[in-house]
Amino acid sequence: MEYQILAGGRADLYEQLARVGKVVVHPKRVELLDLLCQAERSVEALAAATGLKLSTASAHLQVMRQARLVETRREGTRVYYRAAGEEVCRFVTALGDLGRARLAEVDQILRAIGAGSGSAERVTRAELLERARSGEVVVLDVRPVEEYAAGHIPGAVSLPLEHLEARLGELDPTLEIVAYCRGPLCLLAPEAVATLRAEGLRARCLEDGLPEWRQAGLPVAAGTDTPATAPADGRETRPGRPR
Amino acid sequence: MEYQILAGGRADLYEQLARVGKVVVHPKRVELLDLLCQAERSVEALAAATGLKLSTASAHLQVMRQARLVETRREGTRVYYRAAGEEVCRFVTALGDLGRARLAEVDQILRAIGAGSGSAERVTRAELLERARSGEVVVLDVRPVEEYAAGHIPGAVSLPLEHLEARLGELDPTLEIVAYCRGPLCLLAPEAVATLRAEGLRARCLEDGLPEWRQAGLPVAAGTDTPATAPADGRETRPGRPR
DNA sequence: CTGATACTCCATAAATCTATGGATAACAGA
DNA sequence: TCTGTTATCCATAGATTTATGGAGTATCAG
Numbered sequence: 001m002e003y004q005i006l007a008g009g010r011a012d013l014y015e016q017l018a019r020v021g022k023v024v025v026h027p028k029r030v031e032l033l034d035l036l037c038q039a040e041r042s043v044e045a046l047a048a049a050t051g052l053k054l055s056t057a058s059a060h061l062q063v064m065r066q067a068r069l070v071e072t073r074r075e076g077t078r079v080y081y082r083a084a085g086e087e088v089c090r091f092v093t094a095l096g097d098l099g100r101a102r103l104a105e106v107d108q109i110l111r112a113i114g115a116g117s118g119s120a121e122r123v124t125r126a127e128l129l130e131r132a133r134s135g136e137v138v139v140l141d142v143r144p145v146e147e148y149a150a151g152h153i154p155g156a157v158s159l160p161l162e163h164l165e166a167r168l169g170e171l172d173p174t175l176e177i178v179a180y181c182r183g184p185l186c187l188l189a190p191e192a193v194a195t196l197r198a199e200g201l202r203a204r205c206l207e208d209g210l211p212e213w214r215q216a217g218l219p220v221a222a223g224t225d226t227p228a229t230a231p232a233d234g235r236e237t238r239p240g241r242p243r
Numbered sequence: 244m245e246y247q248i249l250a251g252g253r254a255d256l257y258e259q260l261a262r263v264g265k266v267v268v269h270p271k272r273v274e275l276l277d278l279l280c281q282a283e284r285s286v287e288a289l290a291a292a293t294g295l296k297l298s299t300a301s302a303h304l305q306v307m308r309q310a311r312l313v314e315t316r317r318e319g320t321r322v323y324y325r326a327a328g329e330e331v332c333r334f335v336t337a338l339g340d341l342g343r344a345r346l347a348e349v350d351q352i353l354r355a356i357g358a359g360s361g362s363a364e365r366v367t368r369a370e371l372l373e374r375a376r377s378g379e380v381v382v383l384d385v386r387p388v389e390e391y392a393a394g395h396i397p398g399a400v401s402l403p404l405e406h407l408e409a410r411l412g413e414l415d416p417t418l419e420i421v422a423y424c425r426g427p428l429c430l431l432a433p434e435a436v437a438t439l440r441a442e443g444l445r446a447r448c449l450e451d452g453l454p455e456w457r458q459a460g461l462p463v464a465a466g467t468d469t470p471a472t473a474p475a476d477g478r479e480t481r482p483g484r485p486r
Numbered sequence: 487c488t489g490a491t492a493c494t495c496c497a498t499a500a501a502t503c504t505a506t507g508g509a510t511a512a513c514a515g516a
Numbered sequence: 517t518c519t520g521t522t523a524t525c526c527a528t529a530g531a532t533t534t535a536t537g538g539a540g541t542a543t544c545a546g
Binding site: 265268269295296298299302303306317319320321 | 503504505506507508512513514
C-alpha cells in the first residue's frame with residue numbers, strides 16, 4: 001500500500017518535470033525562451049523576432065507560462081514576458097550545451113553560418129577579466145540595445161551589430177576588441193568580429209554570452225549608460241549586481 | 244538573400260535543440276534518462292524499473308537514441324543503454340533543479356513522500372570531504388549495487404536501502420553516517436536516514452546525489468569492492484579518479 | 487464613452503505522438 | 517540446427533498538440 005503511494009508520488013514527479021520538457025519540445029518555444037533569457041519583451045516583439053503570428057506566439061507563451069518558466073508584467077496595453085528565474089536560463093544553457101556536444105548537426109549549422117567551433121579562438125572569461133582590468137581591451141556588446149540595457153558585462157560598450165559599420169569610427173584602433181553576444185549559439189559576435197577584422201582591427205569573440213557570464217557568478221550591470229568615451233575598465237557601471 | 248540563409252540556419256538550429264526537448268516531454272522518458280544517469284541498464288531492467296511494457300520501453304529508448312542522448316552496447320542477447328555523456332546528466336540535473344525551483348508541485352511531492360526540503364538539514368559536499376578525510380563519518384551509498392558499481396564516492400560503503408535493516412549491525416554506532424543516493428529527487432537516502440535515526444544512529448543526507456558529485460568535478464570510484472570492514476576514510480577505493 | 491492597440495481565448499482541422507500486440511531479428515546454448 | 521531469450525520493428529487506433537482566424541478583454545487617449 002505504501003508502495004502504491006510512493007509509486008504514485010514518483011510518477012507525478014516525473015510528470016511535473018515533463019511539464020518543463022513540454023516547453024522545449026517545440027523549436028519556436030526554445031527560441032522564445034532563448035530570447036527571454038536575454039531580456040524581457042512584449043508579445044508583439046517576440047512574435048516579430050521569431051516570425052510567428054501574434055496569436056500563435058501568444059499560445060506558445062501560455063504554454064510556457066503554465067509550466068512556470070516565464071512570468072509577465074503588464075505595462076499599459078502591452079504585456080512583457082520574462083524568464084522566471086536564473087534556473088530557467090541555466091536550463092536553456094544546459095540544453096544548448098547538450099545540443100552542441102551531442103548533435104553533430106548543431107555544430108554543422110553553427111559552422112555553416114560562421115559561428116562554428118572552428119572559427120577564431122575565443123577569449124575566456126578569466127582572460128577577459130584580466131585584460132579588461134588593465135585596460136588593454138574594449139569589451140563590445142553587439143546585442144540589440146534592449147538586451148544590453150537588461151544586463152551587460154560591467155564596462156562593456158553597447159554597439160549593436162546592425163550599427164557596427166556606421167559606428168566603426170568610435171572604436172580605438174589601438175586596442176584589441178572582445179565582442180560578446182547571447183551565447184555560443186548566437187551569431188552576432190562572430191559576425192561582428194568578422195566585420196572588425198575586415199576593417200583591420202584586432203578582434204575576438206568571448207567564449208560565450210551574457211547568460212553564461214551571469215551564471216558564472218560574475219557581476220552584471222544594467223541600464224543604457226554606455227561608457228562611450230572611457231575605455232572599458234569595468235569601473236563605471238559597477239551598480240549592476242548579479243540580481 | 245543571405246538573411247534567408249541565416250534564418251533557415253537558425254530555424255534548423257532550434258529544431259535540433261527541440262530534438263532534445265522531445266526526449267523530456269514524456270514523463271517516462273525523463274524517468275528513464277534519470278535512471279541512465281546513474282548506471283547503464285538493459286531494456287528489460289529499464290522496463291521493469293519504470294513499469295513499462297517491453298515494447299513500449301524499447302520505443303521510448305529509440306526516441307532517446309535518435310536524439311543521441313543515449314548509446315547502446317550489446318552483450319549477448321541483451322542490449323545495455325547508457326547516457327551518452329556527461330552533458331546529458333548535466334541536462335537532467337538542470338531539469339530537476341528547474342523543476343524544484345519553479346514548480347511548487349515538485350516540492351510538494353517531495354515533501355509528501357518525505358524527501359522534502361523541510362526534512363533534516365543536509366550535509367554539503369565540502370563538509371563531507373572535510374569530515375570523511377579525518378575519518379569522522381561513514382559515507383553510505385544506499386542505491387542498488389549496480390549503481391554503486393557504476394560509480395560511487397571514493398570510500399563510500401554500498402548498503403542498498405532494501406538491505407539496510409538486515410545489515411544494520413555492520414555499521415559502527417559511534418560514527419555519524421552520511422547517506423547519499425541519486426540526487427535531490429531521490430528518496431533512497433532520506434528513507435535510509437529515517438531508518439537509521441529510528442535505530443538511534445546519527446545520520447544525515449548528503450545535499451545531493453552522485454551525478455552532482457561527479458558534475459562538481461569530484462573523484463568517482465567504480466567497481467564493487469566495498470570497504471566493508473574498514474571505516475570509510477576515502478583511502479581504499481582510491482583508484483577511481485574523476486573519469 | 488469611443489476607438490485603437492495589444493493581447494488572450496476559442497473552436498477546429500491537420501499533424502504528431504503513444505501504447506501495444508504480434509512479427510521479426512540477433513544471439514547463446516544444446 | 518533448433519529453441520528460448522531479448523530486443524526491435526511495424527501497423528494502427530486513440531489521444532495530444534499545433535496553427536490560425538476571429539471574437540472577446542483590458543487599457544489608454546481623447
